[in-house]
Amino acid sequence: MAMLLRRVWETMSSRTCSTGDSSARPSCTTESSSLGAFDQIPWDVLIQIVKLIGPKEAAKLCVVSRSWRALVSDNRLWIFFLQHQQEPWDSIFFGETTLGSGYPYQTLVTGLSFMHIYGQRAQVPGSVIIDGGSGYCKFGWSKYDCPSGRTATFLVRMQVKPSTQPIVVSIPICHYDDTENAKASRRQLKDCFQQVLFDLNVPAVCAINQATLALYAAKRTSGIVVNIGFQVTSVVPILHGKVMRKVGVEVMGLGALKLTGYLRLLMQQNNINFGSLYTVRTLKELADPSFGNMELQKLCYVAADYKAELSKDTQASLEIAGEGWFTLSKERFQTGEILFQPRMADVRTMGLDQAVALCMDHCHYAELSGDDAWFKTVILTGGSACLPGLAERLEKELRGLLPSSISNGIRVIPPPYGADTAWFGAKLVGNLSTFPGAWCATKKQFRRKSRFNIMWRSSLPYLEDDAH
Numbered sequence: 001m002a003m004l005l006r007r008v009w010e011t012m013s014s015r016t017c018s019t020g021d022s023s024a025r026p027s028c029t030t031e032s033s034s035l036g037a038f039d040q041i042p043w044d045v046l047i048q049i050v051k052l053i054g055p056k057e058a059a060k061l062c063v064v065s066r067s068w069r070a071l072v073s074d075n076r077l078w079i080f081f082l083q084h085q086q087e088p089w090d091s092i093f094f095g096e097t098t099l100g101s102g103y104p105y106q107t108l109v110t111g112l113s114f115m116h117i118y119g120q121r122a123q124v125p126g127s128v129i130i131d132g133g134s135g136y137c138k139f140g141w142s143k144y145d146c147p148s149g150r151t152a153t154f155l156v157r158m159q160v161k162p163s164t165q166p167i168v169v170s171i172p173i174c175h176y177d178d179t180e181n182a183k184a185s186r187r188q189l190k191d192c193f194q195q196v197l198f199d200l201n202v203p204a205v206c207a208i209n210q211a212t213l214a215l216y217a218a219k220r221t222s223g224i225v226v227n228i229g230f231q232v233t234s235v236v237p238i239l240h241g242k243v244m245r246k247v248g249v250e251v252m253g254l255g256a257l258k259l260t261g262y263l264r265l266l267m268q269q270n271n272i273n274f275g276s277l278y279t280v281r282t283l284k285e286l287a288d289p290s291f292g293n294m295e296l297q298k299l300c301y302v303a304a305d306y307k308a309e310l311s312k313d314t315q316a317s318l319e320i321a322g323e324g325w326f327t328l329s330k331e332r333f334q335t336g337e338i339l340f341q342p343r344m345a346d347v348r349t350m351g352l353d354q355a356v357a358l359c360m361d362h363c364h365y366a367e368l369s370g371d372d373a374w375f376k377t378v379i380l381t382g383g384s385a386c387l388p389g390l391a392e393r394l395e396k397e398l399r400g401l402l403p404s405s406i407s408n409g410i411r412v413i414p415p416p417y418g419a420d421t422a423w424f425g426a427k428l429v430g431n432l433s434t435f436p437g438a439w440c441a442t443k444k445q446f447r448r449k450s451r452f453n454i455m456w457r458s459s460l461p462y463l464e465d466d467a468h
Helices: 003-013 024-028 043-051 052-062 066-072 075-083 089-099 115-122 180-199 212-215 256-269 277-285 305-312 330-336 352-366 390-401 418-430 443-451 454-461
Strands: 128-133 138-141 147-151 167-171 205-210 225-228 233-241 250-252 316-320 324-327 377-381 410-414
Touching: 003 066, 024 147, 024 256, 043 052, 043 066, 043 075, 043 443, 052 066, 052 075, 052 115, 066 212, 075 089, 075 305, 089 147, 089 418, 089 454, 167 180, 167 212, 167 418, 205 212, 205 418, 212 233, 212 377, 212 418, 225 352, 233 352, 250 352, 256 277, 256 330, 277 316, 305 330, 377 418, 390 410
Parallel strands: 128 167, 167 205, 225 377, 377 410
Antiparallel strands: 128 138, 138 147, 225 233, 233 250, 316 324
16 A cells, blocks of 8 residues: 555656646646545545655655645644654654744644644754753753763863854853842853854854753743752742742752762761772762662662661662772662751751742742642752652652642652753754744844843843743
8 A cells, every 4th residue: 555655656746747847847736636546545544554655755745636735734644753753752742832932932732733843853953962060061962862972071072063053052050049140140151151152153052041951851841940960959940931030049058069978978987998989979870770679770869768768778789890899788878868868968958858848838929820730840850869769758758848738739750861851951942843943042143132232132032041
């Protein structure tokens, strides 16, 4: 049957205009409403057949007749083709229906042509993604399955010509307040990133903060993002893609570096020798596929009940290439426990559960939306946020701290793509059928902004500092 369809196309494409005018040939298609030999076959069956010939050949059938055009334009057919792309279909659907129009978001479902979306996504050249976070920078092309490299510096020698592809760069979460000074600092940081990249002659730059990118990776535009960064942990409320700084961004003076340092201290106290702090970090984050329990693939984890865990036998060993075998016991869960009990590590700050509960409480009483559900989804991001058991423990503690009017419906989601969650959020943006479009600032726009800052900012609302 698929071969027969190909013959239909070959027959129709071989037709020439009787006038012999080559300029008129593109319009030489039959306007018949018939499907020819396929008229008696049910529509649903024909769609299943067309799936067999692939998207390129299917698109060619549009010129055969009006009936074939209608059949081939069926969204079900192109959703099938999109489902067989490298990216997950649910991410593609979220991106195209929610983020496709840029900021502010306009959710579009009805009237969308997924045939058009497929064609546009195939033509999007992709972008270079630079995500600086977790103590190192991750970079790669948006068409890749994952970051192609990691480095301790922001600028690296990538195998691309700067002038050929736009850049999607993640902006660190900092200058948390809603004061004018903080806003000015955020603008200055963003301008600095763009200036450096435009000096390298890149055609366009899309700069989005890491918390928003993590939210995109989780296929959401609203929620609370908990980013366990290198130095600090930030709790960021985001509504419709905009950071709610007026509600308040909670900051804990405890991050991945402190977790690693605490594990080092525990190992020293127990006479466990190690080569460097990098070795300790590896023990904290490395997974061992030989562990049968998926929850315990990582040597370190967060206990559901800390006191109960102390009475268990939790000894486990892990081999690090070039370093040998390391055996840990209580250190495995004591490391992550300082997120909830910072004083164990002599850190004077509130616990993670308290910080998130405080943020939720502020969101609830701010009444920013008619529906409280927007802040009841918590997305974890950052390398140390990947500790097994962290999401479940945080959700449990939140239900104990908050009244039922707020805690009902709370859901804590582990990093959707591990330590690379923000990078994958940027990948989703960089592969949109409408990219770069409204997402990017060009070099010309950036220069104009420098000269006419107030006019430029008012005319490009999608580049507001608190949005993205």
